[in-house]
Amino acid sequence: MSDRRRNAPTQQARRPADGELRSLRMKIGGMSCSFCTNTIRAAYGRMEGVFEVGVSLAHEEGIVKYDPSKVTEDRLIRTLSDIGYTYRDPNKVATFEQDEAELRHTRNRLYAAGGFTVTAFLLMLFGMWLGWVSIPRMPWIMLALAAATMFVTGWFIKKMAFASVRRWIFNQHVLLEFAAFAGLTGGLLGLFVTPRLPAGGFFAAATFVTTYHILSDYVSKVVRTRSSRAIRKLLDLQPNNARVIRGGTEREVPVDEVGVGELVRLRPGESIPVDGEVTEGGSAVDQSLATGEPIPEEKMPGDEVVGGSVNGTGTLVVRVTRVGEESFLAQVARSIEEARALRPGILQLLDVILKYFVRGVLAFAALAFLLWTVGPNFWADGPNWFRAAFATLAVLVMGYPCALGMATPLAMIRGGGMAAERGILMRSGEAFQIMGELRSVVLDKTGTITRGEPAVQTVLPLAHRDEGEVLRLAAAAEAASEHPLARAVEDAAEARGLHIPDARDFRAQVGRGVEAAVDGARVLVGKPAFLAERGVEVAPTDEGRARLEVDGQTVVAVARDGELVGLLGVADTIKQDAPAAVDRMKAAGLTPVMITGDDERTARAVANRVGIERVLARVLPKEKAARVRDLQQQGQRVAMVGDGINDAPALAQADVGIAIDAGTDIAIESADVVIMGDRLGAVMDVHGIGMKSYAKTKQNLALAFAFNGIGAPAAVTGFLHPVWAMIAMLASVTAVLVNSFAGRALRRGWR
Numbered sequence: 065m066s067d068r069r070r071n072a073p074t075q076q077a078r079r080p081a082d083g084e085l086r087s088l089r090m091k092i093g094g095m096s097c098s099f100c101t102n103t104i105r106a107a108y109g110r111m112e113g114v115f116e117v118g119v120s121l122a123h124e125e126g127i128v129k130y131d132p133s134k135v136t137e138d139r140l141i142r143t144l145s146d147i148g149y150t151y152r153d154p155n156k157v158a159t160f161e162q163d164e165a166e167l168r169h170t171r172n173r174l175y176a177a178g179g180f181t182v183t184a185f186l187l188m189l190f191g192m193w194l195g196w197v198s199i200p201r202m203p204w205i206m207l208a209l210a211a212a213t214m215f216v217t218g219w220f221i222k223k224m225a226f227a228s229v230r231r232w233i234f235n236q237h238v239l240l241e242f243a244a245f246a247g248l249t250g251g252l253l254g255l256f257v258t259p260r261l262p263a264g265g266f267f268a269a270a271t272f273v274t275t276y277h278i279l280s281d282y283v284s285k286v287v288r289t290r291s292s293r294a295i296r297k298l299l300d301l302q303p304n305n306a307r308v309i310r311g312g313t314e315r316e317v318p319v320d321e322v323g324v325g326e327l328v329r330l331r332p333g334e335s336i337p338v339d340g341e342v343t344e345g346g347s348a349v350d351q352s353l354a355t356g357e358p359i360p361e362e363k364m365p366g367d368e369v370v371g372g373s374v375n376g377t378g379t380l381v382v383r384v385t386r387v388g389e390e391s392f393l394a395q396v397a398r399s400i401e402e403a404r405a406l407r408p409g410i411l412q413l414l415d416v417i418l419k420y421f422v423r424g425v426l427a428f429a430a431l432a433f434l435l436w437t438v439g440p441n442f443w444a445d446g447p448n449w450f451r452a453a454f455a456t457l458a459v460l461v462m463g464y465p466c467a468l469g470m471a472t473p474l475a476m477i478r479g480g481g482m483a484a485e486r487g488i489l490m491r492s493g494e495a496f497q498i499m500g501e502l503r504s505v506v507l508d509k510t511g512t513i514t515r516g517e518p519a520v521q522t523v524l525p526l527a528h529r530d531e532g533e534v535l536r537l538a539a540a541a542e543a544a545s546e547h548p549l550a551r552a553v554e555d556a557a558e559a560r561g562l563h564i565p566d567a568r569d570f571r572a573q574v575g576r577g578v579e580a581a582v583d584g585a586r587v588l589v590g591k592p593a594f595l596a597e598r599g600v601e602v603a604p605t606d607e608g609r610a611r612l613e614v615d616g617q618t619v620v621a622v623a624r625d626g627e628l629v630g631l632l633g634v635a636d637t638i639k640q641d642a643p644a645a646v647d648r649m650k651a652a653g654l655t656p657v658m659i660t661g662d663d664e665r666t667a668r669a670v671a672n673r674v675g676i677e678r679v680l681a682r683v684l685p686k687e688k689a690a691r692v693r694d695l696q697q698q699g700q701r702v703a704m705v706g707d708g709i710n711d712a713p714a715l716a717q718a719d720v721g722i723a724i725d726a727g728t729d730i731a732i733e734s735a736d737v738v739i740m741g742d743r744l745g746a747v748m749d750v751h752g753i754g755m756k757s758y759a760k761t762k763q764n765l766a767l768a769f770a771f772n773g774i775g776a777p778a779a780v781t782g783f784l785h786p787v788w789a790m791i792a793m794l795a796s797v798t799a800v801l802v803n804s805f806a807g808r809a810l811r812r813g814w815r
Contacts, residue, residue, distance in 0.1 A: 084131065085115060085129045085130065085131060086129070086130060086131075086132050086137075087127055087128070087129050087130075088127065088128045088130065088137055088140050088141075089125070089126070089127050090125070090126050090127070090128075090141070090144070090151050090152065090153075091124060091125060091151070091152035091153070092104070092119070092124050092125065092126050092144065092149050092150070092151065092152075093124065093149060093150035093151075093152065094148060094149040094150055094223075094224065094227070095119075095124055095149065100119075100149075101119040101120075103147060104117070104119045104126060104144070104147065104149065105117045105119055107143055107144075107147050108128055108140070108143065111130075111135055111139075111140075111143065112134050112135065113130050113131040113132075113133070113134025113135035114128055114129070114130045114131075114135060114140075115129050115130065115131065116128070116129040117129075126144075128140055147227075148227035148230070170281060170282050171282060173217045173220075173278060173282075174217075174275075174278050174279060174282045176212075176216070176217050177213050177217040177218065177274065177275040177278045178275060178279075180209045180212055180213045180217070180271055180275065181209075181213065181271055181272060181275040183209060184206060184209045184210075184267075184268050184271045184272070185268070185272075187202060187205060187206065187209075188206075188264065188265075188268045202264055203251070203254070203255050203263040203264050203267065204255075206251070206263070206264045206267035206268055206271075207251060207252075207255065207263075207267050209267070209271050210247065210248055210251065210267040210268070210270040210271045211248075213270070213271045213274045213275060214244050214248065214270060214271075214274050217274070217275075217278060218244070218274040218277070218278060221237050221240060221241065221274070221277060221278075221281075222241060224237040225237040225238045225240070225241040234418060234419060234422035234423060235418055235422075236277070236280075236418055237277075238422055239418060239421070239422045239425065239463065239464055240273060240274065240277045240464055242422075242425065242426070242429075242460050242463065242464070243269070243270075243273045243460055243461050243463060243464030244270045244273055244274050244464075245270075245460075246266075246270075246456075246457045246458075246459075246460030246461050247266045247267065247268075247269040247270030247271075247273070247457070247461050248266070248267070248270045249266075249457060250262075250263075250266030250269075250453075250454070250457040250458075250461070251263045251264070251265075251266035251267035251270065253453060253457075254266060258450060260450060260454075261450075261453070261454060262785060265785060266457065266461070269461045270461075273461070273464045303319065303334075303335045303336075303337040304318060304319060304337075305317065305318055305319060305337065306318075306319050306322050306328050306337040306338060307328060307329045307330075307331075308322055308326050308327065308328055309326075309327040309328070309329060309381070310326070314329055319337050319338065319387075320388075322337070322338055322384055322387060323384065323387065324384050324385060324386070324387055325383065325384060326383070326384050327343065327381055327382070327383055327384075328340065328381070328382045328383075328384060329379070329380070329381050329382075330347075330375045330379065330380040330381075330382060331375070331379055332347070332375060332376065332377045332378065332379065333374070333375065333376075333377075334374070334375050335372065335373070335374055335375075336349070336369050336370070336371055336372065336373045336374070336375060336382070337371055338371050338382065338384045338386075338387065338391070339368070339369070339370050339371050339384070339385055339386035339387075339391050339392050340368070340369055340382035340383050340384045340385050340386075341366065341367070341368055341369075341382065341383050341385055342363050342364060342365050342366065342367050342368075342369060342380050342381070342382055343365055343381050343382065343383050344365060344380065344381035345365075345378055345379045345380040345381055346362070346363065346364045346365075346378050346380070346574035347362075347363055347375055347376045347377060347378025347379065347380050347574060348360035348361070348362055348363070348376035348377065348378070348547055348574065349361055349362075349363045349369055349373050349374065349375055349376060349380075350373060350374040350376065351369070351370060351373045360376055360547070360548060362574055362576075363380065364574070368385070369382055370391075370392040371391050371392055372392065372709075376546065376547070377546050377547075378574055417765060417769065421463075421769060421773075424776075425459065425460065425463030425776055428459045428463070428776045428777055428779075428780055429456050429459040429460050429463070431780055432452070432455035432456045432458075432459050432779065432780040432782070433452050433455070433456045435452075435455070435780060435782075436448045436449075436451040436452035436455055436782055437449070437452045448782075451782040452782075454782050455779060455780055455781065455782035455784075458779035458782070458784050458785075459776050459779040459780060461779075462772055462775035462776045462778075462779045462784065462788070462792060463772055463775075463776045464772065479496055479753050479754070479756065479757025479760070482753050482756075482757070483737075483749075483750070483753050486746065486749050486753075487739065487740035487741055487743070487746065488737065488738070488739055488740065488746055488749060488750055488753070489737065489738040489739075489740070490736075490737055490750075490753070490754075490757075495720050495736040495737050495750075495754055496754050496757045496758045496761060497758050497761070498701055498719045498720055498754075499720070499750075499751050499754030499755045499758060500754075500755050500758060501701040501719075502654060502701045502702070502703050502719070502720070502751070503653075503654065503655060503700040503701055503702070504654065504655045504656075504657055504695050504700050504701075504702045504703070505649055505654050505655070505656050505657065505702075505703045505704075505705065505747065506657045506658075506659050506680075506691075506692055506695070506702060506703070506704045506705065506714070506718065507656055507657065507658050507659070507676070507705050507706075507744075508658075508659055508660065508704075508705060508706035508707065508708065508711050508714075509636075509658055509659070509660035509662060509667060509670055510636060510660065510662075510708070511706070511707035511708055511724060511742075512705050512706055512707055512724055512744065513638060513639065513642050513658065513670060513674055513676075513744065514636035514637060514638050514639065514642075514670065515636060515637045515638075515639055515742065516636065516707070517548075517552075517636065517637065518548055518549055518552040518618070518634050518635065518636060519552050519555070519556065519634065519635070519636070519637045520535070520552055520553060520555075520556035520632055520633070520634055521615075521617055521633045521634065521635045521637075522612055522615075522617060522631075522632070522633030523535055523556075523630065523631075523632055523633075524605070524608045524612070524630055524631040524632075524633070525629065525630040526604075526605075526628060526629060526630055529629045529630055531630075532560065532562055533629065533630075534622050534629050534630035534631075534632070535553070535556055535557045535560065535562060535632070536557060536562045536563070536564060536565070537582055537587050537589075537622055537624055537629065538553045538557075538587075538589050538620065538622045538632060539553050539554045539556070539557035539558075539562070539564045540564050540565045540566070540567045540580070540582040540583075540587065541567055541570075541578055541579065541580040541582055541587040541588075541589045541622075542554060542578060542589055543564060543566075543567055544567065544570040544578075544580070545570075545572060545578055549618070549620065549634055550578070552634050553589075553620070553632060553634070565582055565583050566582075567580035567581060567582050567587075568580065568581045569581045573590070573594065576590050576591060576593075576594040577589055577590015577591055577594040577595070578590060579598075582624075585624050585625045586624070586625055586626070587622070587623070587624055588600065588621075588622070588623040589620060589621070589622050589623075590620065590621065591619075591620075591621065592605070592609060592619060592621045594621075595621045595623050595628065598623075598626075599626055600621075600623045600626055600627070600628050601628060602621060602628055604628070605621070605628065605631055608631055609631060612631065612633040613665070614665060614669065615633070615635075615669045616635055616662075616665060616666035616667075616668075616669030616670055617633035617634060617635040618633070618634045618635060619631055619632070619633060620632040620633075620634055635666075636670075638670065638673055638674060639742065639743075639744050641743060641744055641745040642674045642744050643673070643674045643675055644745060645744040645745040645747060645748060646674050646675045646676055647675065648745070648748040649747070649748060650675075652748065652751060654751075655678065656675075656676045656678070657676070657678045657679075657680060657695075658670070658671050658676045658678070658679045658680065659679075659680040659683050659688060659691060659714075660679075660680070660681055660682075660683065661682065661683055661684060661685070661710070662681060662682070663681060663682060664679070664681040664682065666681075667679050667681035668681075685709075685710035685711075685713070686713070688710065688711065688713060688714035689713035689714045689716070689717040691714070692704055692714045692717045692718050693717055696717075696719070701719045701720075702718050702719050702720075703718055703719065703720040703721075703722055703747075704717070704718035704720070704721050704722065705722045705723075705724070705744070705747055706721075706722075706723065706724070707723060707724035707742075711723075712734040713734075715734040715735045716734045720736050720737065720754075721734060721735035721736050721737070722735055722736070722737045722738075722739060722747055722750060723735035723737070723738050723739070724739050724741075724742055724744075737750050760803070760804065763803055764800045764803055764804060767796060767799040767800050767803055768796050768799075768800055770796070770799075771792040771795055771796040771799075772792060772796070775788065775792045
């Protein structure tokens with residue numbers, strides 16, 4: 065089934081226009097496996113008025129798009145509760161603190177269960193050494209430890225298992241409870257019915273399996289508590305206060321108190337606190353958080369600015385146009401949450417195995433019971449009820465593979481160690497599993513394929529001039545400017561070892577260019593139109609200018625005493641390893657796709673230089689996640705590589721989000737994988753490590769189930785002591801540990 069079919073409700077009702085639909089975003093508590101996401105989708109998919117459902121297990125989030133004329137928000141929330149899950153408002157900051165509190169609670173629960181288990185293990189060894197008969201109170205102590213572990217620290221597992229069984233979902237919670245209750249039942253029968261059953265051994269097995277499961281739950285919770293940090297950091301970008309002009313005077317007020325239509329003054333170097341339209345002044349504004357482009361945009365009256373951008377050297381007065389939930393940063397935050405929820409689900413390998421393994425264990429338990437109740441009628445005098453009970457309970461105890469909770473985390477730790485040696489941080493288990501299914505890699509242009517810094521790419525002097533003279537004059541005139549293009553010109557001159565003379569009488573026109581006196585001559589540097597307005601003849605350079613523009617370069621003209629001396633082409637620099645990285649992607653059967661907010665011409669120029677055929681240009685930040693979703697709905701597994709705030713929703717939407725660590729914190733927090741530095745070639749290192757680690761995960765799961773897959777059928781004979789279940793647990797865990805780390809340890813030893 066395609067991801068599109070899996071994420072969408074099954075009803076065939078006419079979908080209203082998007083403007084008629086509402087979205088309910090929610091934090092969901094109580095999810096434990098990928099079957100839970102399918103259960104929630106199915107429950108909402110059957111409701112009239114629901115047209116799209118997305119659920120993220122990794123982030124415990126969901127989104128429902130519905131027609132408010134047919135279904136209410138209260139009913140949607142009540143439905144979630146009816147199927148056994150809890151709802152929390154995702155907009156309340158308290159949820160962040162709740163996540164941390166839940167993690168502490170889970171850790172404390174693990175400490176308590178660990179204490180019970182260590183005590184049971186030591187008493188079991190002590191009792192086996194002295195003999196159970198020599199310590200008459202030992203079974204009662206073991207009963208107390210088992211009861212405390214199962215019904216105090218492990219009570220949450222029982223609630224999850226009941227909710228799963230009620231919906232005919234057979235997951236690890238169900239398997240654990242079968243094993244734990246079998247151990248408890250066997251112990252009680254041995255304690256109160258027949259001493260032939262080893263009560264202490266059964267009680268110890270119940271304690272052990274429950275604690276192993278609590279450990280697995282803690283590992284999962286540690287990963288999931290990171291999910292909300294990207295939203296928190298994003299909203300922190302907006303300044304807390306704004307300088308509002310009221311009654312002809314300026315006053316500083318909290319941003320929350322600023323209304324639409326009010327005027328806000330921005331001084332040089334300040335972060336812009338609101339979305340609005342410039343009414344007075346002019347300045348270069350760094351809007352890279354919105355556009356991803358490194359070159360600031362020149363803002364004049366009538367131009368729009370977005371909150372979180374950084375004002376340049378000029379002073380602006382801005383009329384507020386959007387506040388609160390309508391602001392740019394709030395919309396990006398909402399897009400990240402929606403993207404995570406609408407991300408295609410991945411049925412975890414463990415859940416696929418458990419779907420059949422649990423049924424297999426129950427089948428062997430039933431076989432054991434029938435073998436010793438019905439079978440003896442054919443070869444003995446009648447049913448052997450003792451052997452039937454012993455064999456049935458032993459099968460259920462042996463059926464729980466404790467190492468399954470460690471198989472995936474250990475493979476992740478192993479793969480994470482390999483990745484860390486190459487400067488890569490792997491943060492998600494899904495990142496390992498999905499690598500072998502990837503078909504497309506979407507690459508943001510600025511900061512991913514390119515360095516995100518403008519540099520002089522081309523110098524075109526006129527016939528009687530040389531490149532050095534053109535660059536030297538331009539650098540001298542631009543020396544007093546703080547514009548990034550000026551810095552690029554100055555850096556290029558210094559890189560060539562040119563002497564940059566002092567300039568006097570510097571003057572700048574925002575968004576146009578600069579002029580200054582250099583070596584007694586008047587030098588103009590800026591847009592060709594700026595020089596033309598000053599009487600400089602620029603027509604002879606039309607051909608060269610067109611060639612630079614086709615190549616995606618920003619054209620800067622240079623004139624001396626009214627005479628044009630040459631052109632400079634400034635553009636973002638392509639990373640040195642980008643072409644080789646793209647070649648590696650193609651060799652691995654992946655399709656590289658470049659996405660950018662830049663125009664088609666500039667985008668094509670960059671794509672051609674690195675060997676990318678498919679280009680998505682002029683894509684707004686809020687549209688990037690939708691473009692990734694379009695690829696997913698075509699049945700593709702997609703990786704997204706980016707570094708900016710405008711990439712964060714797409715990183716969250718992709719099957720695997722890969723962030724360049726040279727970028728923003730929000731992009732990093734939204735991603736599954738973080739590449740330290742700015743090496744694009746590391747993307748294919750991630751691909752290789754992910755595939756190897758997933759193969760190791762499959763090996764670990766096979767080992768985890770192997771002992772129990774042999775032990776459960778062997779227990780049908782009725783001769784397998786519960787102590788063997790604990791030996792199998794230790795053996796399977798040891799095998800998984802050895803498989804995960806022994807090879808790497810040996811290789812390090814040989815080095």
